[in-house]
Amino acid sequence: MTVASQLKQTIATLNGVKSTLEIYSLKSFNEEEKSIYKNSLKTTEEVIHDLEERLKIVEYEEPQYKGF
Amino acid sequence: MANWIEILLRSIMLFFLVLGLTRIMGKRQLTKLTPFHFISYSIIGILAALISVNIIDNLVLGLLSLGTWVAFYLILDYFALKSKLIHDWINGRETILIKNGKVMEENLKQARLTGEELLKELRTKNAFNLADVEFAVMETTGELNVLLKSDKKPVTPFELGTEVSPKSAPQTVILDGNILDEPLSNIGLNRGWLNTELEKLGLSLDNIFIGQVDSSGDLYVDLFDDSIQVSQPKIKETLFANIKKCQSDLVKYALDTQDNKAKKMYSSNAKKLKNLMNKLESYLLH
Numbered sequence: 637m638t639v640a641s642q643l644k645q646t647i648a649t650l651n652g653v654k655s656t657l658e659i660y661s662l663k664s665f666n667e668e669e670k671s672i673y674k675n676s677l678k679t680t681e682e683v684i685h686d687l688e689e690r691l692k693i694v695e696y697e698e699p700q701y702k703g704f
Numbered sequence: 705m706a707n708w709i710e711i712l713l714r715s716i717m718l719f720f721l722v723l724g725l726t727r728i729m730g731k732r733q734l735t736k737l738t739p740f741h742f743i744s745y746s747i748i749g750i751l752a753a754l755i756s757v758n759i760i761d762n763l764v765l766g767l768l769s770l771g772t773w774v775a776f777y778l779i780l781d782y783f784a785l786k787s788k789l790i791h792d793w794i795n796g797r798e799t800i801l802i803k804n805g806k807v808m809e810e811n812l813k814q815a816r817l818t819g820e821e822l823l824k825e826l827r828t829k830n831a832f833n834l835a836d837v838e839f840a841v842m843e844t845t846g847e848l849n850v851l852l853k854s855d856k857k858p859v860t861p862f863e864l865g866t867e868v869s870p871k872s873a874p875q876t877v878i879l880d881g882n883i884l885d886e887p888l889s890n891i892g893l894n895r896g897w898l899n900t901e902l903e904k905l906g907l908s909l910d911n912i913f914i915g916q917v918d919s920s921g922d923l924y925v926d927l928f929d930d931s932i933q934v935s936q937p938k939i940k941e942t943l944f945a946n947i948k949k950c951q952s953d954l955v956k957y958a959l960d961t962q963d964n965k966a967k968k969m970y971s972s973n974a975k976k977l978k979n980l981m982n983k984l985e986s987y988l989l990h
Contacts, residue, residue, distance in 0.1 A: 639960070646953045649946050656943045663921030665891040666872040672987060679980050683950075683973045690966055 640694050640701040647687050654680045707758070714763070715756040722752045725774055730781070736845045738795045744777045795844045802840035805853070815842050826850060869986040871919065878915030878925070891917060898923075905934060920987070940988040947984070951977035 657680060661673035695702045725748065732741060748770065755766035784791040799815045801808055801822060812822060823834070825848040831837050839851040861868045875887040883895055901923045902909060914926045925934055951974055958970035 639957075642953070643957070646950055646957075649953075650950050653943060653946050653950065656939060656946075660920055660940075664919055665921065666870065666919035668870050669872075669919055669987060672869075672983065676980050676984055679976055683954075683976055686969055686973050690969060693966075 638698075638701050640691065640698065643687060643691050643694065647684060647691065650680060650684050650687070654684065711756065711758055714758065718752045718756045721770075722748070729774070729777065736847065738844045740780075740794050744773065748773050748777075798844055799842045800839070801842055801848070802837050802850075805835070805838055807834075817842075822848075867983075867986050874916040874918045874924075876914065876916050877923075878909070878912050881910040881912055881928075883909065888917075891921075893917070893921075907932075907934070944981070944984065944988040947977060947981055951981060 654677060657673050657677045661670055661677055664670050664673065729745075737745070751760075751766065751770045751773065754760045755763065755770065760766035760769075780790070780794055784794050799811045801811055801815065801817070807819075807822070812819070817825075822840075826832075826834065826837060826840065829848060829850040831840075831850050831852060836852050836856040837850055838853045840848060842848050875891050877884055877888045877893075877898060883898060885895070888894060888898065898915075902912075905923075905925065907925065907927070911927050911929055911932075912925050913928050916924050918924065920940075922939075924936060927934060954970050954974035954977065958967050958974060961967050961970065
């Protein structure tokens with residue numbers, strides 16, 4: 637597997653993590669728990685953002701691996 | 705008036721009177737009564753019994769005596785709340801039986817306990833070894849409370865330095881196959897949500913004995929038919945495993961890449977996810 641496709645896989649997993657966290661942050665009724673999930677959501681989004689930036693660079697350097 | 709009618713009427717009246725009185729006199733566990741409370745309760749009970757079977761034939765005098773006991777009980781109980789001195793006077797004071805790991809023989813004698821009885825009481829508190837006990841006190845109710853030496857105490861998460869998630873009480877939403885609407889609306893959910901969750905589990909409502917929603921909004925059910933295996937939600941465990949996987953992926957990329965800037969970015973994000981894992985562990989696992 638190329639670097640780009642590995643990276644894409646990780647980003648996809650993280651997006652899954654993000655949406656699950658989002659569901660929990662909405663449906664938990666304990667305020668403390670809710671805020672923990674919300675903070676985690678933010679951290680995950682930051683990580684996803686960084687990885688997507690990196691993916692752009694990788695795809696620019698090796699355009700043959702662009703896309704899926 | 706025939707005798708039996710009088711007794712019947714008296715009994716009915718006293719039944720409701722005593723019922724009302726016990727409500728006013730407050731909630732106390734019968735096993736945790738101090739002698740003062742015990743005697744007051746017994747005398748009120750005995751007086752009520754004597755009046756109702758006509759042994760005290762003058763109703764007014766009987767009720768006067770009953771009223772006096774209840775009134776004094778309530779007055780003293782009220783002042784005991786207000787003043788420590790009166791509280792100690794009525795209830796007595798607790799006696800320290802073991803201090804700094806040493807048995808106080810004088811106090812033991814005062815509490816009318818033999819050494820054997822002390823050991824028996826300690827054993828009921830799971831302190832089989834006298835050497836493990838740092839402090840033991842006999843409460844005014846006669847109950848013995850024990851503080852173990854600090855190295856013999858059960859470990860708490862605080863001492864281990866681990867974080868635990870705050871647990872708020874789960875809401876019971878299904879009992880005996882019936883949906884309880886009030887707890888359901890307490891947590892901002894409705895029957896529609898519950899029906900969807902049950903459909904997801906593939907269960908019908910009348911097969912469920914107890915259904916509870918925990919603080920993170922997951923439904924846990926217990927069925928009448930125990931031979932059916934319910935798939936309890938494993939979403940949290942999966943979530944944690946996914947975060948873990950991404951974290952190790954990032955560490956791997958950081959090692960693989962030649963680009964210094966990318967290496968830094970990967971390792972800082974790996975650290976972020978590691979912190980996230982530590983924070984979420986107590987919520988997602990257990």
